[in-house]
Amino acid sequence: MSKVIKGGTVVTADRSYTADVKIENGVITQIGDNLSGDEILDATGCYVMPGGIDPHTHLEMPFMGTYSTDDFESGTRAALSGGTTTVVDFCLPAPGQSLLEARQMWDNKTVKASCDFSFHMAITWWDKQVFEEMAAVVDSGINTFKHFMAYKGALMVNDEEMYSSFQRCSALGAMPLVHAENGDVVAQLQASLLAEGNTGPEAHAYSRPPQVEGEAVNRAVMIADMAGVPLYVVHVSCEEAHEAIRRARQAGKRVYGEPLVQHLTLDDSEYANADWDHAARRVMSPPFRSSVHQDSLWAGLASGSLQVVATDHCAFTTEQKRLGLGDFTQIPNGTGGLEDRLPVLWSRGVNTGRLTMNEFVAVTSTNIAKILNMYPKKGAILEGADADIVVWDPERQKTIRAASQQSAIDYNVFEGFELKGLPRFTLTRGQCVVTEDKVETEEGHGKFVPRKAYPAVNRALSQWKELTAPHPVKRDPSKMPAGV
Ligand SMILES: NC(=O)NCCC(=O)O
Numbered sequence: 001m002s003k004v005i006k007g008g009t010v011v012t013a014d015r016s017y018t019a020d021v022k023i024e025n026g027v028i029t030q031i032g033d034n035l036s037g038d039e040i041l042d043a044t045g046c047y048v049m050p051g052g053i054d055p056h057t058h059l060e061m062p063f064m065g066t067y068s069t070d071d072f073e074s075g076t077r078a079a080l081s082g083g084t085t086t087v088v089d090f091c092l093p094a095p096g097q098s099l100l101e102a103r104q105m106w107d108n109k110t111v112k113a114s115c116d117f118s119f120h121m122a123i124t125w126w127d128k129q130v131f132e133e134m135a136a137v138v139d140s141g142i143n144t145f146k147h148f149m150a151y152k153g154a155l156m157v158n159d160e161e162m163y164s165s166f167q168r169c170s171a172l173g174a175m176p177l178v179h180a181e182n183g184d185v186v187a188q189l190q191a192s193l194l195a196e197g198n199t200g201p202e203a204h205a206y207s208r209p210p211q212v213e214g215e216a217v218n219r220a221v222m223i224a225d226m227a228g229v230p231l232y233v234v235h236v237s238c239e240e241a242h243e244a245i246r247r248a249r250q251a252g253k254r255v256y257g258e259p260l261v262q263h264l265t266l267d268d269s270e271y272a273n274a275d276w277d278h279a280a281r282r283v284m285s286p287p288f289r290s291s292v293h294q295d296s297l298w299a300g301l302a303s304g305s306l307q308v309v310a311t312d313h314c315a316f317t318t319e320q321k322r323l324g325l326g327d328f329t330q331i332p333n334g335t336g337g338l339e340d341r342l343p344v345l346w347s348r349g350v351n352t353g354r355l356t357m358n359e360f361v362a363v364t365s366t367n368i369a370k371i372l373n374m375y376p377k378k379g380a381i382l383e384g385a386d387a388d389i390v391v392w393d394p395e396r397q398k399t400i401r402a403a404s405q406q407s408a409i410d411y412n413v414f415e416g417f418e419l420k421g422l423p424r425f426t427l428t429r430g431q432c433v434v435t436e437d438k439v440e441t442e443e444g445h446g447k448f449v450p451r452k453a454y455p456a457v458n459r460a461l462s463q464w465k466e467l468t469a470p471h472p473v474k475r476d477p478s479k480m481p482a483g484v
């Protein structure tokens, strides 16, 4: 049974053109004029774009004494309703736990997924077992390893562990990711703020100033350079971090930066709200910043020094946030956004002229598909690509309300945002699961997307490393002093 998306304008990362798109067996089989099929989806007045890829989610994640509330059921339903058709989640071994055992636990959670998914593996501790298991992780289709430079005493790794793991990534053709904040400095700032009586959610932001992020990005960039690997920096929130990435890229280093839609559109005034719940619901790391930093992030997306917009979707209920009443360090860190990423970025980015439509597709889908080595199966409107498609109606409008969202939590950090530009249809491997406000997802439809080790960037970097590595000078024995 075939489907044809008819009468729309195909918008990809590099061009826009009028064409119909035919789908058979979950794959795009033809792009052209006057196509016919068994079922027609009317895309008149709409843009036909690759479905969004969110490379940074934490669904049902054990964290800070609780679990994030959106799981692979509500999380992927939320994703699809907002036009995102692939999520990349983090397998998080507890310190001391086998990476392969953690992988099994995450596989078990994904049986409820209604859209496709992939994984990054976190390195939360280091010894010979981790070193060895990393190879099996890569063989199983995970080519990215995440390192937390913050969350001291929990997930944080030190420089020695990071350098060892980055070198291992280099050898395996994998890419390290970093959560870049100086965890030692954050821990000290938290302690002194608490000692001074600063216990409210605003102190979370005071304890994580832009300098802790800028310092950590610079350090990770240099460690990656010494290890001969590319680097991907998650949730880039400030000019200091962006500047380090920009500078690295100008110097020829392969460094990628990912701002979040939350940091682009919500600022630090949220933490000054008189309502404790309002402020605590917005506690995440790094925290929201001032408009100077937001302008820097928007400029980075337009100019190409930042490549991807994600959400870091890690949604906790108000009740969970209240674990930190009286002590801001106990407020579970994280915010939602999976459902809202595309519509909010379109309204605040494309409708304002900060991004073109093609840049929008690049930063929400195509760039990350290439960076994570799943292009053109994902992130493309091309014959042979998976039919993960969002048919985007630039005239559809809504106001964001927690009461009508798919996410399982009881609030939305974008509450009240007026949006113009929303999905008319969302298709996951050819299955149309969203028709305007009607969301009919199928639990279990989502499949794991394996991602092979990187052939190109890592080889180039290790070749260069080998050429420029210290080599002993071969000397003519006749030119050696006697007795050596
Ligand atoms: N970002 C955040 O505050 N929570 C999720 C875990 C992480 O990515 O650091």
Ligand SMILES: [Zn+2]
Residues within 6 Å of the ligand: 179, 234, 235, 285, 286
């Ligand atoms: Zn993080």
Ligand SMILES: [Zn+2]
Residues within 6 Å of the ligand: 056, 057, 058, 312, 314
């Ligand atoms: Zn995260």
